[in-house]
Amino acid sequence: MVNHRGSSHNHMRTASTAKFISRKQSPRAIAVYIFLLFAFSIFIFVFNAGNIVEDHPAPVISIQSHPQTKFLQTADDELWDAPSRHGLRPCIKPTSRYKAAHGSDRYLTVKSNGGLNQMRTGISDMVAVAYIMNATLVIPQLDRRSFWQDSSIFSDIFDELHFITTLQGNVRIVRELPKELELVPRARKHFTSWSSMGYYKEMMQLWNDHQVIHVAKSDSRLANNDLPLDIQRLRCRALYHALHFSPPIESLGKKLVDRLRMRSGKYIALHLRYEKDMLAFTGCTSGLTDAESEELRIMRENTKHWKVKDINSTEQRIGGFCPLTPKEVGIFLQAIGYPPSTLIYVASGEIYGGDARLSELMSFFPNLVFKEKLATKEELNAFAKHASQSAALDYIVSLESDVFVPSYSGNMARAVEGHRRFLGHRKTITPDRKGLVRLFDELESGQLRETSSFSDLVQQMHKNRQGAPRKRKGPSPGIKGKARFRTEESFYENPYPECICSSKVV
Structure with missing residues (x-):
């Protein structure tokens, strides 16, 4: 009896289905049906994926954690x-107002102090100071008594010929004092740190009594700011173009x-x-x-x-x-x-x-x-x-x-x-x-x-x-x-x- 009812029911459903299929469906209706089925599948996938992510909380760490603990990934x-x-680009050419220094019979000798980079920036400062004071710069002596105890001379660390020739249109630089000036009395000066143009213009009065000025320290001899543009650019030419290793x-x-x-x-x-x-x-x-x-x-x-x-x-x-x-x-x-x-x-x-x-x-x-x-x-x-x-x-x-x-x-x-x-x-x-x-x-x-x-x-x-x-x-x-x-x-x-x-x- 049960089987008979099922058979009858199935027969009716089959007939109904056949009747439905037998109807001629428009292409538009079929397309809508497929789209709805696809959208429902995507919804189920995203819902489940969201639940998976939420099942993994962020890890907890401290400085003592294992070093391979992963931080946020960065692109x-x-x-x-x-x-x-x-x-922006480098711009160190002189302005139209710049006048190259001429050869001078007044000399600056310099004792550079500190480690490598303290000496490098100090030497660049002294190039500018020599220009301001219209002096010939003698290749600086390097610091041999600092913590590093390095006996190197200028040419051991820097390309001496390149330094001299690169700056020849700016400042006259020589390897050593002329023989006749080695024993003359020198004005020994510890120039004030972070000084302006005006300060070095005043220091030019030392030339009235001396032909050689010896500078005891080279680091931070010039101010960082409020200097003429051409002086600042000269410092850059000295450091970045002239002072090669x-x-x-x-x-x-x-x-x-x-x-x-x-x-x-x-x-x-x-x-x-x-x-x-x-x-x-x-x-x-x-x-x-x-x-x-x-x-x-x-x-x-x-x-x-x-x-x-x-x-x-x-x-x-x-x-x-x-x-x-x-x-x-x-x-x-x-x-x-x-x-x-x-x-x-x-x-x-x-x-x-x-x-x-x-x-x-x-x-x-x-x-x-x-x-x-x-x-x-x-x-x-x-x-x-x-x-x-x-x-x-x-x-x-x-x-x-x-x-x-x-x-x-x-x-x-x-x-x-x-x-x-x-x-x-x-x-x-x-x-x-x-x-x-x-x-x-x-x-x-x-x-x-x-x-x-x-x-x-x-x-x-x-x-x-x-x-x-x-x-x-x-x-x-x-x-x-x-x-x-x-x-x-x-x-x-x-x-x-x-x-x-x-x-x-x-």
């Missing part, structure tokens, strides 16, 4: 591409860059200023042992020209005055979005704490390379025990890198950043150390728990710190008198707008 072009230069340094430096390119194509140059002298000078001891902290204190006490002896390390760190540690650099670069496979060239002297402390960075980025790994012992022998020549190799590799990251705003960091700006605003990420310390501490204490939150904050903090064009910063607000000059951004850190201008400007 490759955002990591490596240089910021837009907005049509010696041929042996240039040759090996280019080889190191080529070898890095062959390894990975792109690389970061990291100026890791975590060295004994810098930590002692800044008084930064966070994360160090008591014995290491005491060693640095003694070094600071025994260095006469370091005026500040008693330093609160905690206050220094909170204020952002300490170099980032190797570990902090690793966390920072990971948060920016660089993957662990990133090739990083470490430009630095001996890292304080040695391999043990460097391993904290290598746990994040194992592909660290030093010049000692890129060059052979034979290639480096010529530069052994010459810290300034060795630093020049690091300078070349840093200048040519896809991305430059300094862990501290020292002389090399500022010089490389300015040079990269001059060459087309190549990507330079300058860490906001004060802001990062706050984030590191929040991450360590658990106030920041989500990976994405930390990474977002770091990336947002550095969105406008990647080398894009901007005008040079003036003095800090509220600072008066000569002290304000010290707070100004260095001319050589950012030579815009005097030496960088739009293509419309002549």
Whole structure:
């Protein structure tokens, strides 16, 4: 009976279906039916996919987490591409008002002080000073008594002939004083730091009684701002066009860059200023042992020209005055979005704490390379025990890198950043150390728990710190008198707008 009913029902449904199918459907009706079926399928897929994503909450991390913990992925072009230069280009040609200096029988002798980049910018200043004072510049003597204890002479580090010939239409430069002037009394002068044109015009009265002026220090002899355009451009011509490194340094430096390119194509140059002298000078001891902290204190006490002896390390760190540690650099670069496979060239002297402390960075980025790994012992022998020549190799590799990251705003960091700006605003990420310390501490204490939150904050903090064009910063607000000059951004850190201008400007 049941089967009979089913049979009858099926017969009726079959007949009905046959009747429906037998009807002639329009192509438009069929198309609508297919579209509705497809749309319903898409809705079901999206609904289920949304549920899958919600089943995977964001991971929780801390500074102690495994180094391979993934931060937010960043697009490759955002990591490596240089910021837009907005049509700006180098412009260092003299203006129509510029008058080249003539040969002079008045001479400036100079004792350059400091490390490599302090000497480089100081020499460029002295080229401009010689021009202002209408003097012949004698090739400067280099500092042999600084922390680096480098016995190199000018021609060991710089291409002396190129320096002289490139500037011959601006300032007369000679290798040494004429024999007849070697024993004459000299006016020994320590020119005032960050001085103006007017100051050096006044100093020209020294020529009334002396034929030779000896300058005791070369660094920061000229003001950063408020100088004539032609003087500023002369400083740029001296630093970027005339003051090339010696041929042996240039040759090996280019080889190191080529070898890095062959390894990975792109690389970061990291100026890791975590060295004994810098930590002692800044008084930064966070994360160090008591014995290491005491060693640095003694070094600071025994260095006469370091005026500040008693330093609160905690206050220094909170204020952002300490170099980032190797570990902090690793966390920072990971948060920016660089993957662990990133090739990083470490430009630095001996890292304080040695391999043990460097391993904290290598746990994040194992592909660290030093010049000692890129060059052979034979290639480096010529530069052994010459810290300034060795630093020049690091300078070349840093200048040519896809991305430059300094862990501290020292002389090399500022010089490389300015040079990269001059060459087309190549990507330079300058860490906001004060802001990062706050984030590191929040991450360590658990106030920041989500990976994405930390990474977002770091990336947002550095969105406008990647080398894009901007005008040079003036003095800090509220600072008066000569002290304000010290707070100004260095001319050589950012030579815009005097030496960088739009293509419309002549």
